[in-house]
């Protein structure tokens with residue numbers, strides 16, 4: 001769609017477009033003009049109004065755009081103020097194996113790990129909250145039937161979902177995320193006795209019978225490992241893209257490779273790898289130290305041609321905040337840990353878009369700024 005331009009001279013229009021086109025950002029594989037993100041440029045007496053619409057969550061990018069260009073735009077158009085507006089029209093992307101969509105859900109991101117204990121749930125919760133902070137509507141499904149820890153991490157362990165018709169489940173809302181988990185429905189100890197077919201049918205029920213409100217992204221905390229259950233689930237769930245969480249140790253990296261290979265086998269696109277506990281940040285002095293070594297994830301990414309989506313720090317605060325039920329991304333929005341999750345979220349959302357193919361249709365506009 002052409003950009004609507006009003007009240008600018010030809011020279012001014014050219015200059016404004018060239019400034020917008022020149023803005024570079026890690027998340028932009030095409031410039032904003034070519035992407036079709038610029039909708040309107042309008043000159044008032046003293047103001048310049050610029051309207052954008054993005055197909056992926058991009059609040060941080062939008063802030064950076066404003067600080068990078070405002071001064072030059074004012075000069076180019078002899079204005080006193082730039083009024084920026086961003087709406088989202090988050091794209092629905094093609095699902096693995098052409099599965100039908102889950103009602104209300106545009107895109108599913110499966111968070112997986114080759115082995116347990118690498119911090120998959122920690123990353124899932126903070127990533128989901130960071131996607132929300134980036135401007136998206138987000139849900140979280142705890143599919144880790146062996147250790148459903150999401151309710152606890154969201155501070156919602158005592159809540160129980162309701163069912164309006166004895167068939168569907170209303171998700172629990174916590175910190176603005178809509179969540180469901182086996183953990184809400186039964187005591188955690190019982191979950192460990194769940195076996196293959198029972199577990200996967202319970203999960204597809206949980207996924208399909210939850211009354212999800214309109215969501216841009218549903219983030220799923222998958223069970224760890226690469227066994228039969230994980231394989232069956234990856235085949236069953238209408239995933240848009242999977243991310244593999246690993247730590248820098250060789251052994252975790254080997255398991256991450258198994259995870260990547262498993263998804264490739266069942267034709268689920270792997271968006272990339274997230275290296276958790278990448279760098280230890282000392283809570284006393286802020287010193288950064290690579291406790292578990294460096295470079296492993298980079299080598300893995302090169303060898304298997306997947307991207308590194310983020311490198312998340314090892315910090316005691318991440319664990320403490322989750323234990324209190326207030327994840328760091330909401331407890332400390334300005335902290336460097338939160339900044340690293342915001343960066344991760346922006347990368348995941350944009351990679352999902354660039355690596356995927358858009359399913360036209362479902363168009364929803366929302367004013368966010």
Ligand SMILES: Nc1ncnc2c1ncn2[C@@H]1O[C@H](COP(=O)(O)OP(=O)(O)OP(=O)(O)O)[C@@H](O)[C@H]1O
Nearest residue numbers: 116117118119120121122147224313314315318319
């Ligand atoms: N980056 C980190 N910094 C500090 N603590 C962390 C970090 N990542 C995870 N932890 C802590 O490590 C423990 C294990 O993390 P978590 O439960 O997220 O792992 P997991 O991979 O989901 O485990 P499983 O899938 O086996 O249940 C938790 O106590 C969590 O708070």
